[in-house]
Amino acid sequence: MAKASEIKNGNILRFNGELVIVNEIIHRTPGKGGAFYLGKFRNIKTGKIVEARLGTDEQVEICRVETNNYQYLYEEGNYFVVMDYDSYEQFNVAKELFGPAAVYLKEGMDVIVSVESEEPIMAQAPNFVELEITYAEPAVKGDTSSGALKNVTLENGVEIKVPxxxxxxDKIKLDTRTGEYVERVK
Known part of the structure; x- marks a missing residue:
């Protein structure tokens, strides 16, 4: 347990029984009354922003979170199985923790997983991935207008638009945050 005065931006707290990340913490000293801290917290599971007023001596629980690189091995139901590079220990991470980037994961990729009390609470796919195109619509001859795009299907079955x-x-580089084509890989 720690005092509210010890909270820093980026800390992960257990607040009202939920895990939250501190987006902003501001010390306020009004003209009347005692000083307090005004905090903006984002719920890790739901993404909902919560604002709270904390007394300077109010106790909060700062959680110990370990963030490491792991290797994505395979998909198993609603989970991805990842492996620790050091201990070779394998564990499941819920697909929803990766968000929309989960569809771009490929076996053997590095992923970042944050664990609190041996339970994965956050996960992040690499920002860029290289995938092969398994089907591409033929380009229409003469259609050379600036920025013209066509549909393609990637090796993981996802369809995107490319030049x-x-x-x-061809292998292409893809931004997993936006799902957009970046460049062709040689």
Missing amino acids: LFVNQG
Whole structure:
């Protein structure tokens, strides 16, 4: 347990029985009354922003969270199985922790997982991945307008839009945060 005065931005707290990350903490000293801290917290599971007023001596629980790189091995139901590089220990991480980037994961990739009390609470896919195109629509001859795009299917079954010069069999770099084409990989 720690005092509210010891809270810093980025800390993960157990607040009202939920895990929250501190987005902002401000010390206020009003003209009347005692000083207090005004905090903005984001619930880790729901993403909901919560504001709270804490007394300077109010006790809060700062959680110990370990964040490490792991190797994504395979999918198992609603979970991804990842492996610790040091101990070779394997454990499950819920797909929803990766958010929309989960569809771009490929076996053998590095992922970042945050664990609190041996339970995964946050996960992040790499920002960029390289995937092969398994199907590409043929480009229409003469359609060379600036920024023209065509549909392709990636090796994981996801469909995206890419420039006309990209063909079936090419490897492309993709931004997992936006799902957009970045560049063709040689």
